[in-house]
Each structure stands twice: as structure tokens, then as C-alpha cells.
Amino acid sequence: MTLKCSVLASGSTGNAIYVETATERFLVDAGLSGKKLEALAADAGIRLDSLSGILVTHEHSDHVKGLGILARRYKLPIYANDRTWKAMDSMIGTVDPAQKFHFETGARKTFGSLDVESFAVSHDAVEPMFFSFMHEGRKLTILTDTGYVSDRMIGMAREADTLIFESNHDISMLRMGRYPWNVKRRILGDEGHVSNEDAGMALAELVRSHKADIYLAHLSKDNNMKDLARMTVEQTLTAEDVHPGEHFRLFDTDPESPTGLKEV
Template sequence: MASGSSGNCQYIESEKGKILIDGGLSAKKIFSLLKTIDLRPEDLDAIFVTHEHRDHIHGVGILSRKLDLPIYANYKTWEAMEESLGKLEMKNIKKFSNEKGFYFKDMFITPVPTFHDAVNPNGYTISDEKSKVSLITDTGWVSQEIIDAIRDSDLYFLESNYDIEMLKNGPYSWPLKQRVLSTQGHLSNENCSEVAREILKGNGEALVLSHLSIENNTTHLAYKNMEDTIEKMNLKVEKSVVDLDIATRFEPSRLYDLKEKK
């Protein structure tokens, strides 16, 4: 639905469930985006939060109040964001441990701990009997544990935040550049390629590059970097082997129907 420092929100639907991952835009904007994919806000079943930064939770509280939606987040993230979300129904406060996967309707949700300057950030793998989707953004490092958790997905939603040279020569202050470059910051295009070399098998999986920086990246640089990486692996982009896409900031990117692809 939207990806970047201005706001993050992803929509995932299974046969029995409809969920959002994060709600970092205003509720009004999220409602508008849902309409563009012919979805009524009332059809949503839950919101799953990755971490407490504003670009991931801005609309979460009001969405819960307006739609009576449960909000799922790990214990420490709930402690960090609860005041920002405002008054909520107790039944809609759902806490989990990052060490344990759990079912929500027909989806098995696995929190995947990430590395970011938040209290206890996590990504997610979400699977049913037919498909697996992995969402990993806002992490300065991808550990072997993350690789193992997301491997064998049908769709990877993976951060490709910045081009190293653009960041080093760009407008950010030196402390901010250090933050982005750190293991508690974000993944560069080059980092993203390193992860791709570990996880892509050429089995028709889709890779969506996400959370691109406006100041320190371009869609062309991110796409070309990954396209070159994929071709060096002797795979082909957009030819039924690996489907490569860029997540946009304020409009839905291409919709993926993994059942149709199979």
C-alpha cells in the first residue's frame, strides 16, 4: 500500500483473513488506498505492527477504534507505542513473543527479529497451506537467523533503502548518515543484493524492493542493482523465473496473486 519513511502499510489476504502490516499513514489515507484495490475498510481483520516508529504506527490507533480491529505486536513494542496509539479496547490489544509463531485465522504468523533502533523490532513471515510471504524492512543487518526464517518464500518484501554513494554524498548530517549505515539502521541496495544471493532459487518467486529513501536512492538504481545481481545468478527477471518489483510510497504497487502464479 505504501513503503518509505513517509509511511508504511502492506495488505495481505488469504482465503479466510485480511490483514495490514503496519499503519504508518493517516487512517483517511489508508481508507483511500484500500478503495483503490476495491477493499472496504470494514473487511479488515487485524493490524500487525513491526515496531513503534511513527512511519509504521501513525494511523494504527484510530484504525482500531473506527473498525474495532485487534492490533498485534510483541510485548516490548506494545510498551513503547501504547501511549501514542491512544485509548483502545482491551480486547484489541494482542501481544506476542518474538520467539513464537502463531495462527491467525488460516495464516501462520512468524515474527522475525530484526536490527533497528527501535525497542524490539521484527519483520514477519506469513504462510498458509499454499504460499509464504516474508516482509523484512527497517533492519541494518540480515543475520543467518533471518535468512533461515524467510528462505523458501513465494514473495519477499525486502528493504533496499539507499545507495551507499548517494548517502555518503547526500544532504544528511554525519550522525544521521552513521545511523543509516549502522547495523541498527537500514539495508543498502548492495546489502539487499547480498541477501538475494542467499535466498533466490529461481523457482518463480517474487521480490519486491521496499522502503526506498527519497534522498539517498532512486527506483532506477535499486532496480538495476538487483537486476544485475539476479542475472549474475543466471536467473531471468520478468520471465517466469524471478518477478522483480519496487514498492511505491503513496500508492499500491502491483498486486500479487500467488495462487494464480502457482
Template sequence: MKVNILASGSGGNCVALTTSLATILIDAGVAKTKIEKRLLEVGIRPDEIAAIFVTHAHSDHIKGVPLANKYRIPVYATYGEWKGISGVDEELQQVVETIHGVYGKLDVSGMIVQSFRTHHDAYEPIGYTVTDGETKVSICLDTGKVDEEMLTAMSGSVIYIIEANHEPAMVEAGDYPDSVKARILSDNGHLSNEQTATALQRLIRGSGEKIYLTHLSSKNNMPTLAEMTVKQALKRKGFEAGKHYEIEVV
């Protein structure tokens, strides 16, 4: 499975996952014209997108979902998150539903998409795992914590796309209002570098996994700091970057 991170950060988020049969998007948080342009830059035609899966209905994750109308792309989101999404033709709106409290699996052109609950200040936010029979990819974007259910859902992945949003000391020292600081640092906010590192300590097995650190704050983090925090945590487990796993900061 090929991964193209078309946008990452507070300005917008969009991930393309491609197999030999299809491409799906996880979030569409930049203008639809930008998504079209970035897809073409990586060799993907917009009319080849089989589905768009939304993690939650904040603007930096859904700004470009009207792209669906132009190319008649089904858009999947939880029932709660559809409360915050507009601009998608009704016949394209698909609900990610639960069965006895557990999200069901969806088969999109041979890509099996499974959802898991996350913790963010949205109606019903989720993350996703996507498998194509050979490769499992986990996408965990905005969440204030990683719990055992999330770890179980993501375990065994070959690729981890996970946010490393902030360094708490930088948030505290910054010029955001106290209410915004409290939101970022809460269990329904965003992951710190250390939280991300701790989760990856539980997930990485040293079998050549690829880590993408995403959604870094431009004000409250630095790419080198996020990468160093994760590398140090994994080194304590005996894993070295380039030998046991690969890491890229987006």
C-alpha cells in the same frame, strides 16, 4: 495470497495480505483515512481486516493504528514495541510473545504468521513470514543487516517484500547531519541496495519468486539503481528477471 502495498517509504508503510478468508495488515504507517481509502481502491473493505501486525513503533509504521479502534481490529506487536505505541484500545492490544526465546506462530483466519528478529533502532523490532498453506510471504522492512537467523526464517518464500533503502555513497554525499548518516549506515539502521541484493542472492532459487523492493529513500536512492543492483547480483547466480523471478520497485 494477494499482496497490496498500500504505502512504502519514509512517509509511511502499510502492506495488505489477502486470502479467500481474510486480510491482514503489516504496519499501518499512514493516516487511518488514507489506509481506508487505499484499501477500498484495491477492493478491500476496512471492516474485513482480521488483524494488524506491527514491525516496530516508528511513526512511519504505526501512524494509522488507531484505525483498529474504529473497526475493532486486534493489533499485534512485541512487548518491547508496545512501549512506543499509543492510541489503541487496551482490549485490542495483542503481544507477539517468545517461547524459550523463539517467537510463536499465530493463526489468523488460516494465515499462519511467524515473527523473526530484525536489527533496527527500536525496542524490539521484528519482521514476519505469512503462509496460507500454499504461499509463503516474507516481510523484512527496517533493518540494518540480514543475519543467518533472518535468512533461515525467510527461506522458501514465494514472495519477498524487503527494503532497499539507500545507496551508501549517496548517504555520504548528502546533506543529512553526520549523526543521521551514521544511524542509516549502521547495523541498526537500514539496508543498502547491496545488502538487499546479497540477502536475495541467498534466498532466491529461480523458481518464479516475486520480489518487492520497498522503503526506498527519496533522497538517498533511485528506483533504477536499487533494481539494477539486485538484478546484477542475481544474474551472477544465473538468474534473469522475467525468467527465473519477478521484481518490482515500490
């Protein structure tokens, strides 16, 4: 069985991504209520009681809101780095120590035939990290919640067949929007979120030499729109001589409904 994934939810209100092989099944983050996560999983045809565990990227509530509930209900292992464990401990309630596992930034773990590698990003959490998954020659990379995309991050995502990639905001919408200036400055800063334009530039580096399916993720509810994100990213890629069909396919994600379970 090949590597498959479904973006159960993605956006500023909550995030959860499902990854599976024939023998391993993981959630990356659980940033919605337990009830909502169960409904989203059911919509995607996924059984949460079959999970191998939950991988945590960072402690913000839109990534861990339902983490403790799911872990307790389904007796699931949780994997996070040491600083993230300390930061989220009071947020997720009591979890059996036997369910707590450490996955340090920059480490690589093997679960059956699935290899998982973590890497650092630039975000205003204690030690945020994201993941690449490798199985039988296929690669999936998840990269959101970063203020910029460094050469090192590009290196970690290189040759991915599927990219779940941040396209958080339209810069003009953010600047003219209702957010107070300190929040705008945070989002635009090096530890904030990637804009549509910057997503397109980073993606051009990745898909120019290796065709990939791209899921535009973590869109702001107030400062972006699906059509705008897709149009801006595609225009940016095309301006870099990277073309739909030939180099990439673009897909939307949604904060309220899952994408189909798809082969990487």
C-alpha cells in the same frame, strides 16, 4: 482462495502492507494517516472494515502513525510484542484493552488457515520484528527495517514465493547527500537500513534455489530512486548467477500508491 498481498505504501514516509486469504485479512503496520490509509485501501479495492486485525512490526511513526485511528474506527485487534506495546502506547492514543493482543518475537500464530511467524531484525527500535505468512503451501515474507540481513533472517525467509524486501538506499547517494553525519552513520549501521547492494546479495541467497517475486520496499525518498534500486539489485543478482525470469521477478513499491492485489 490463495494467499494475496498488496503493498499499500512503502518508504521512509509511511508503510502499510495488506495480506489476505478467503477468511483472514490483515494489515502489517499502519504508518500513514487514517485518511490516507483509507484512500490507499480504496484504490486497491480493499475494505478496511473487513480486516481481521493489524500486525505491528515496531513503534517508529512511519509504521504506526494511523494505527490508533484505524483500530478505534473499525474496532480492530492489534498484535504486537510486549516491548513494542509499551513503546508505542503513548503514540497511538487510547485503545480498548480488549483490542490489544500480544504476538511475541519468534512466535507462530494460526488465524484460520493462515499461519503467521514473527522473527527479529536488527533496527534501532525496542524490539523490531517482521513476519512470514503461510497458506496452502504458499509463503510470503516481509523483511524491511534492518541494518543487515543475518543467516537467521535468511532462514526465516527461505522458500518464500513472494518477498517484500528492503532496498533502502544507494550508498553513494547517502554519503554525498544532505543528511548530517550522525544520521548517515545510523542508516549505514547494523541497526539502520539495508542498501541496494546488500539487498541484492541477500536476495541471491534466497532466490537461487526457490524462484520468487521480489518487491523492493522502504526506499529512501532522499537517498534512492526506483530505477536505481531495481538496476543495482538486478545487477548484483546477475553477478551472483541469479537471473530475471529464471529465478526472480522484480517489482516496485511506492509511498503514495498501492501495488495491485496479487496472488503470492
